[in-house]
Amino acid sequence: MMKTMNDSKLPPSRVAKHIDALPNSGIRDFFELVMTMDDVISLGVGEPDFVTPWGIREATIYSLEKGHTSYTSNLGLLSLRQAVCRYVKENYSVSYDPVQECIITVGVSEALDLILRALLEPGDEVVYHEPCYVSYPACIQMAQAIPVPVTTKQENNFSLVADELRQKVTPKTKVVLLNFPNNPTGAVLTCDQKSEIAKIAVDNDLIVITDEIYSELTYEDQCKSIAAFPGMKNRTVFLHGFSKAYAMTGYRIGYACGPKDLIDAMMKIHQYSMLCASIMGQEAALEALQHGKNDRELMKSEYLMRRNLIVKRFNSLNLTCVNPQGAFYVYPNISSTGLDSDFFAKSLLQEKNVAVVPGTAFGNHGKNYIRCSYAVSIDDIELAMTRISEFISEV
Ligand SMILES: Cc1ncc(COP(=O)(O)O)c(C=O)c1O
Structure with a gap:
């Protein structure tokens, strides 16, 4: 039988x-x-x-009409990287070189996975806030590192209290992962809070990954990115994308800006695992940056x-x-x-x-x-x- x-x-x-x-x-x-x-x-x-706004969809159709159906440079179209770096400088007060300090990815999701895999070794700790986007602890574990959550609380408007973050830092901590405005709470960080967190990163020689995917959807005053605080540019990886602000979730276009050595390391993984983001998606993203503001x-x-x-x-x-x-x-x-x-x-x-x-x-x-x-x-x-x-x- x-x-x-x-x-x-x-x-x-x-x-x-x-x-x-x-x-x-x-x-x-x-x-x-x-x-x-x-x-x-x-x-x-x-x-x-x-x-997705019509102008952006039209740019996608036009890209196909022109027969743009090939791979792009692994890093992404230079014209898009240039537009991204201009946009980041104007809106977040931090300058990046489009040739060496920027990579176009398949959404923020890929950028997050790339930077965690590029940085982490088994046993490294990543401090992040909870509640958080569902992928964070899983992506940290996939990189064989240890997720260390700091609970954010209603009485603090779900913002990250620097002292509570500091208490979680150990000699094994390598990375602080931030997402403000936050999914799921909608919390933001004030300039003072960013400055205090930046000081912890500098004092403890930590790398900060900042996921800014909701940053255009900030309803009160917006503070510059944590990457723009003193001592931070060389230890921050700035992640952003087009899914939320431009209603482009299905296009799957994101990017990372950061120090050259880290972008190079992300690029190594990206070139073997993903090659590049789709060309029509990248051309649509360029249109979003050029004409999508209204x-x-x-x-x-x-x-x-x-x-x-x-x-x-x-x-x-x-x-x-x-x-x-x-x-x-x-x-x-x-x-x-x-x-x-x-x-x-x-x-x-x-x-x-x-x-x-x-x-x-x-x-x-x-x-x-x-x-x-x-x-x-x-x-x-x-x-x-x-x-x-x-x-x-x-x-
Ligand atoms: C905080 C956060 N980061 C990243 C993502 C994924 O974004 P993308 O569509 O660019 O991969 C999401 C999606 O919900 C999110 O909420």
């Missing part, structure tokens, strides 16, 4: 231990469930609800209106909500309902067809929080909030 898998014990895993040890993304399981349901209002997705600002003003509405509605339900200063997420505290975030999110989905992401997806301290994206229409926000209000009154 043939032996089935059930007859014998499972064979030992063939997968590398550090990959086997990675948890599945909490968000993925949840959204598998959402996909099976009809009439769901999703406040769960972390991407703009706008279609569309970008229009989308931002729409997000701002939605933010004001959703924050007001959550606070009126006693789900206290810090007024986020950036990105397009709110992170309300649901402890007044007595439910934990996984149960809250699953029950809300099943009973009221509204999808939100449980705070536990963004780190261990998220059980009293949910993340809601306001990159959805005002009508959907109104309807979702009415349903959430009903849900709470029935708990």
Whole structure:
């Protein structure tokens, strides 16, 4: 008789231990469930609800019409790198050489993976803040290093307190990883906070990776990048991209600017694993930098209106909500309902067809929080909030 898998014990895993040890993304399981349901209002997705502005789409079509379907330089089109470096200088007050200090990548996702793999050896520690983007701890572990989270708190508007960061620094710490405006809280760092964090990096000889993917979506005053503080340019890698500010998630274009030795190291991995980002995506990104400012600002003003509405509605339900200063997420505290975030999110989905992401997806301290994206229409926000209000009154 043939032996089935059930007859014998499972064979030992063939997968590398550090990959086997990675948890599945909490968000993925949840959204598998959402996909099976009809009439769901999703406040769960972390991407703009706008279609890429027409001028950018037209540039993509034109690129194809011209027959631009080849590889580019591994580093990316020089014209795009030049435009990126000009843009970074004008908006973040730090100058980079487009030939030696800039690389175009397949989204910020690739740039993050490249720099972590280029820098880290087994046992190195990376300090970062939690809650954070779901990929951070996983990418650190994939580089065989140790993730060391610092919990950011509601009473500090989810900003990173420099003293709490300092306490996590050990002789094994090599990197500090930052993302402000933050996914999932919308928190930002003030200039003073950036200056204090920069001082810790300089004093302890640390490298800072700053993921600035939401930086155009900053609603109050924007401070220059941490890369522009004294002593920081040579120890900072600045990551940015086009997904959020220009509604270009599907184009998969990002970039990194940083010291030549680190860009060279990223380039070594990129040239063997990715070759280059797609040429039509790069040409579209160039158009975004050259002519996309108005569309970008229009989308931002729409997000701002939605933010004001959703924050007001959550606070009126006693789900206290810090007024986020950036990105397009709110992170309300649901402890007044007595439910934990996984149960809250699953029950809300099943009973009221509204999808939100449980705070536990963004780190261990998220059980009293949910993340809601306001990159959805005002009508959907109104309807979702009415349903959430009903849900709470029935708990
Ligand atoms: C903080 C953060 N970094 C990076 C990414 C990935 O960006 P990209 O589309 O450029 O790969 C996201 C996407 O949600 C994000 O929230």
